[in-house]
Amino acid sequence: MRDDAPAAPVPVLAVPGFRRLLAGRTLSFLATALVPTALTLAVIKETGSAGDLGIVLAAELVPQLLLLPVGGVLADRYPAQRVAFLADLVRGVAQFVIGVELLLGTARITDLAVLSAVTGAAIAFGTPTMSPLVTAVVPESARLRANGHLGVARGIALVAGPGVAGVLVVTTGPGWAFVLTALLFAVAAVTLGGLRTAPRAARDDPGTFFRDLADGWQEVSSRPWFWTNLLAHGVSNLAAGVLMTLGPLIAVERLGGEVAWVVVYQAGMAGMVAGAFLAPRLRARRPLIITSVCGALFALPLITFSVPMTTWINAVAYGIAMFGLGILNTLWQTTMQRHIPEHALARTDSYDALLSFAARPLGLAVAAPVAAVTGMAAPLLSAAGLVVAANLAVIALPDARAIRGRSKADVPSS
Template sequence: MTPTLWRLLAGRTFAAFATALIPTTLTLALLRTGSAGDLGLVLAAEMVPMLLLLPVAGVVADRFPARRVVLAADLVRAAAQLGTGALLLSGPVRIPELAALSALTGAGVAFGTPSARTLVAAVATGPGRLRVNSRLMVAQGLATVAGPAAAGALALSVGAGWASLLTGALFAVSALTLGGLRVPAPRATGPRPGFGAELRGGWAQTRRHPWFLANVMAHGVWHLAAGLLLTLGPVIAVESLGGEGAWVVVAQAGTAGLLVGAWAAGRLPVRRPLVWVAVASAAFALSLAALGLRLPVPVSAAAYFLGMGGVGLMSPLWETEIQRRVPAGALGRVGSFDTLISFAARPLGLVAAAPLAALTGTAVPLLAAAVLVAVANLAVLLVADVRAHPEREPSYALR
């Protein structure tokens, strides 16, 4: 890779690791208050701005240079985490101030996510883009695994406040790394319409891509199912598979599968990427079915490895296809709808899992979700644009 691509990879890795530190740090900091409601409030304060601001952030990503937006978003998150660290170190936890800083972090995530996608598309061009997205996914997966462990070690050894200060510093390093990227200037397209018109135009552009809408809806189903699995899987492991150690084995197998799938995405001879995306996404049903049926730990671990391997394989392929098929001037707005569905669906699954299990038991929701994931993602193959060879796909001009 070129120095520019290495810089991109480093910056996104710093940001991903910092992001992975936050939930565990907040959880350990708020455990001392003894109130699950306080933790829920602070975490919700981050989620709500993300959901509300993403469509606006998509417009911003298309109107302004991606490098500058990502720089600003990382600096906002750095300031929020440095403020959180100072607040935690100053004395007793004050929930209103902590929630406000969490909301600021959520706003930074909302504005940074669409622009990061456009930044990758601008820097990584040509046939090598899939390999770049593959490496970014591997780095993100490693950060997701290492982040909670590092946050826990820091919070328990030196305190949650210092862990938040480190998180803020990592976001600042990401901002400096990505802010210095040399990105080709976009071609001038004449006067731009108003902000509201661009917001509406983003949805209009999204509706012009049937392959995109079909996949986004299907991905929403598996994000919802993932929320169910993350809540009910540990319960099933403890009750029926031998205890907490069984869940650790299954979860680690899933992590390994995710990393292997992401690594393989840039190396397999993929001719029809969206067909691979649909089949790989449907493979997540294996994880749900194995745990729903309470299959032995080795079988459940293998199923979770394959299911998460499909997710790891799918993600770089999907990112590359969005960046290739969607016009550059609409990528932020179109991509923001994909992120919005992802951010909203998984928490919904987390919230719905316990009430569903109380009504039907833990197995039924997972087995039903397995069927829905398989059907929703394989049904995407019915869309002609999904099956089309990339060289013969229709051309989408930006309007």
């Protein structure tokens, strides 16, 4: 055997600390997936007012949009493990208080809005910690597989969360549903609290908060392959908002009812899990070409719903689109972790999340008014065209084509 031959990579599940990281993040993913459905059902049960529901949901979203860059700075300045621990702990406390108020019958919309705002702020601080946590625990050769495992866990949580929340609310009441959610966040925080991570490199010049914020944007703007992908991701999320608004309406009015949309949606979630599972097994030498093609696949359900096709064709189209998203997310996170300096990883990731979080509500907001004027097909087909153009345009950039993916040590081993 040659002395310079690369050592066989350690299976990612055998990497010290990764099982704990995966368990903690899985619990956090599940708890996060429970909240929207439980909150929606709780508000409807308490007041039955769509306006109140809008206030509560907006109260969670606005702090996310405002504080995501701040969360990125904090996760780069301080150990990401501590930031994520505190974020989960705060979310757990907020959900517990909501549960107690619902059990005591003292819940008011003002209280729910304030606690939702606290939750949104905690999400903004916790979201940018994911990539720094992976790089602090997992060696580079195993990160693609680690991101694949995390992507599968996230997808399963998205599939299971709404159903579990609905069952809990129906069987135990919304109060106990929130108490259980709080417990999941608490266990997730404790699991993460015991995680051992690699020591962070000391910073020569700590700088000020605003300097760190500006430097984070510089890391984004100086890399054409990065910011063009951010724009493509934003367009895809905008299109997703259009589909999430008009798809259910079309399913109910033209495809036979709510069951049709449930079939389509679950096919999409299954596709996303399958994509995240497959991604580590791809020979992604030029990952941004693959992610661009996968992003463009989201045009498929937009086109099939614009006709509209049968429920099963729409389900297959959405399943393919989300299969592409599962691959995209896994390869994109791994590419970021490979090509963005670790000291700026959380800040750059926060801008990605910010654009995504902002674009989808915009799609949700504009889809129905535009469809009322032009009909359902026009916004869907327009969104499809934008998705294809924005994602495939990335391939034209030499900067994006030059990005390399897997090293020789990256092999599909679990």
